[in-house]
Each structure stands twice: as structure tokens, then as C-alpha cells.
Amino acid sequence: MSIKNKLALGIESTAHTWSVGIIDFSGNVISLANDMFIPKKGGLHPVLVREQHLNNFMGVINKALSEASISIRDIDLIAFSKSPGLGPILKIGAQVSRLLSQLLKIPIVAVNHCIAHIEIGRLMCEIEDPLTLYVSGGNTIISAYESGRYQIFGETLDIPIGNLIDSFARDIGMPHPGGPKVEKLAKDSSKYLSLPYVVKGMDLSFSGLYTAAKRLLESKDYNKKYDLSDVANSLQETAFAMLTEVTERALAHTGKKEVLLTGGVAANKRLQEMIKYISNEHGARYEVVPLKYSGDNGAMIGWTGVLRYKATGGNIISDTQINPKERMDQISIPWRKGGA
Ligand code: ATP
Numbered sequence: 001m002s003i004k005n006k007l008a009l010g011i012e013s014t015a016h017t018w019s020v021g022i023i024d025f026s027g028n029v030i031s032l033a034n035d036m037f038i039p040k041k042g043g044l045h046p047v048l049v050r051e052q053h054l055n056n057f058m059g060v061i062n063k064a065l066s067e068a069s070i071s072i073r074d075i076d077l078i079a080f081s082k083s084p085g086l087g088p089i090l091k092i093g094a095q096v097s098r099l100l101s102q103l104l105k106i107p108i109v110a111v112n113h114c115i116a117h118i119e120i121g122r123l124m125c126e127i128e129d130p131l132t133l134y135v136s137g138g139n140t141i142i143s144a145y146e147s148g149r150y151q152i153f154g155e156t157l158d159i160p161i162g163n164l165i166d167s168f169a170r171d172i173g174m175p176h177p178g179g180p181k182v183e184k185l186a187k188d189s190s191k192y193l194s195l196p197y198v199v200k201g202m203d204l205s206f207s208g209l210y211t212a213a214k215r216l217l218e219s220k221d222y223n224k225k226y227d228l229s230d231v232a233n234s235l236q237e238t239a240f241a242m243l244t245e246v247t248e249r250a251l252a253h254t255g256k257k258e259v260l261l262t263g264g265v266a267a268n269k270r271l272q273e274m275i276k277y278i279s280n281e282h283g284a285r286y287e288v289v290p291l292k293y294s295g296d297n298g299a300m301i302g303w304t305g306v307l308r309y310k311a312t313g314g315n316i317i318s319d320t321q322i323n324p325k326e327r328m329d330q331i332s333i334p335w336r337k338g339g340a
């Protein structure tokens, strides 16, 4: 392949997925390679995830390079996810990236993973200034750009939406990731069983919903008056209605004319339908990130790295510390209008 544009190599390493994306400075994805840790049972054990990423990181980098038909020497910029995520996992991405940057003598950019989910959506959907519903295993955030930052208008007070669905799936013996399996189950039901709907101001709470759904499975009425599909459907309907309510209020408050659905849970067709509906009601354009880029991927890290690099240049090595708990509204966005 003849590539004239400059190239960034983005490394995603916040949790289960080690992903490498090669993207040019105009936003064309050249290649994308992933390796995902899937727990045999239980949640993500950082020691096991770390072990898998340490075993596979170079193989995934090589796969992305060979898919792009280039050598590592053709890369002009390294970007990696520095926040938020699991500390031991973030460290692998940071260390590999620092090494590559210094070895190849090319700039390095440290990227916030949540902002990357928004930026890949803006790029892929050609959307300028959306209200964003970012829903994944580790995050549930309603956000929009204002005063130089991605401000947070609503978020979960306890567990994230993807975690709620994955935990429920685990309880019914379905392996990680549970989202697609619960979605399939829910499709077989049109019955709604009452579950706790908890919206506090602009924030959401899913833990009571999780406990109540579990109780439905333990009840004497289970498999008599209702079945597993009915519980899955009720869980989805309640959680997604909560997300939709807060997104709609944020849309009315911010007056944004575009809505973007992003993050791993954005793959869910029922959630897409609900968010599209309220977007239409408010005369806002609705977009969802293409499936390939809705979950964790290196292309989104590479692209956000390019945006920051073009605006303010690379980071010095001492500014590439990981930050497992960093919130996206703490970060200035110099590549957008009004950003400092
Ligand atoms: P983050 O670090 O951004 O929180 P993550 O580590 O959870 O991300 P993602 O790939 O962004 O990773 O999201 C994975 C989540 O998406 C999992 O909880 C998974 O169950 C959920 N998911 C995937 N497909 C669907 C679906 N069709 N319906 C509902 N949830 C889904």
C-alpha cells in the first residue's frame, strides 16, 4: 500500500482489550488488530489480564503493521491510553509506548480513553458537536463539549450499565461479554416486570436494579409466571429508559443539535432505537458509532492522539504518567473551538 500521509499507531490498554490501530493524520484507519481477555469465570482479574497482554502485545502490534503493509519505522506518532482504567494494564500500554517513542525517535501522546470514544464517533459519523451518551462496561456518561472541555451532565452513581448487564449475564451462566447475549434473550420477550427505576437529578443508579433482577430469578414465580427472557427484557427496558430520560434532559438543557451514541453498549439495537426516538423528538441528528469502533479499539486512541498532537504537539516522557481515575471533564480539549 502506498501511504503518503503521516501515520499514528494507537495503543488501547485500559482493561480487557489490547488493541492496536494505525490511522493516518486525516483520519483514515489503515489497520486494526485486537486481542481480548475473556475470563473463564468471574470478572476481570487484573493479574490474568496483565499476563495475557504481556504475552500478546508484540504479536498484535505486528499484526496491525502487517495488515497495513508497513514497518514500524513508517510510524510518525505513538498514542496510548493513559486513563481511566486498571493501573497494571494502563502501565503496559504506557511502557510499550514510551519504549517505541524513544526507540523510533517519534513523538508520543497520552490519551484519555473516554474522550477517545467520543472522538472516534465524531470522526466516523462526521458529526461536529454532539451530546454524547457513552455507555460501556466501565463507564456511563452523558457529556457535551462546553467551555473547552467535555463536560459531564450525568453519570452513574454506582455500577456502569455494561457492568450491570455483564453481571446479570454471569449470574445466569453466560460468559463475558454478556451484552450481546442478554440482548438476544430480551428480543424473545415483550413482557415487562416492574424493576427499580432510579434517576437522581441527572445521575443514575443501577445497583438496586441488579439486585431486583436477581431476586426475580430466585422467586417461586420464575419459570411459572415469567421466564429468563422476560427478566432480560425488563432489565434492558428499565436501564435503557433511565439512560434515555437523562440523555433527553441533557439534550434539552444543552440545546445540542446532534446526538452520538458510543461505547461498547452502543451496539445494542434496543438502546439505539430509544436514543434515536428522543433525538428525532428534539429535531436533533442521531448517530451511532459503527460496531467495529464502538468497543475498545486502538484506532480511537490513535485518532485522539493525532488531534492533540496537531493542536499542541507531543508529550514529554515525564507527562505520560498513567492516571487510573482521571475524569474526562478534567482535561482541556485544545483541538476544538474555544479549547485552550
Ligand atoms: P470502558 O473502558 O470504556 O468502560 P469497556 O472496557 O467496558 O470500556 P467496551 O468494549 O467499550 O469496553 O464495552 C464493553 C461492554 O459493552 C461490555 O459490558 C459488553 O457487555 C457491552 N456490550 C457489547 N455489545 C453489547 C450489546 N449488544 N448490548 C449491550 N451491551 C453490549
Ligand code: FE2
Residues within 6 Å of the ligand: 113, 117, 136, 263, 264, 295, 296
Ligand atoms: Fe471503552
